[in-house]
Amino acid sequence: MICADFFRNEHDRLVGFRITGHAGYADYGEDVCCASVSSAVMLTANTVTEAFKIKADVAVEENEIILRLENDSSEEGDKLILGLLTHLYFLAEEFSGRIKVTVRDN
Known part of the structure; x- marks a missing residue:
């Protein structure tokens, strides 16, 4: 199963x-x-870091990618990540039982 955890600030x-x-x-x-x-x-990840030039810490490992915005008040970063979250919710519906999406407080 793919686990997609999203982090939300206060x-x-x-x-x-x-x-x-x-x-x-x-x-x-x-x-x-x-x-x-x-x-x-x-x-x-590429749109955040390359197109919008938003500073983010990105780590890519075997079977894992983590992205954290350096400035957690970035409105553009929030919207880009919201787009991914929304897309993954739709994919989780399409591929039932294969993707788990959660939103956690940071």
Whole structure:
């Protein structure tokens, strides 16, 4: 299962996320669920750091990516992360039981 944890600050802004795991929807290289999540996460991380030039700590490991905004009051960062959160909610509906999405206080 893919676990998508989103972090929210005391002002109710999204300030980061941690995505881990595998969907197990299909064989390696053919798993459209994993590919959908991976593509959306990388698009978001690259849009935050490269297109909007928002400072963020990004760590990529085997089966894990973590992004945390350095400035947790960034309105643009909040909206970009909200877009990913919304997209993953839709994917979790489409691929039932393969993606778990949670929002946690920071």
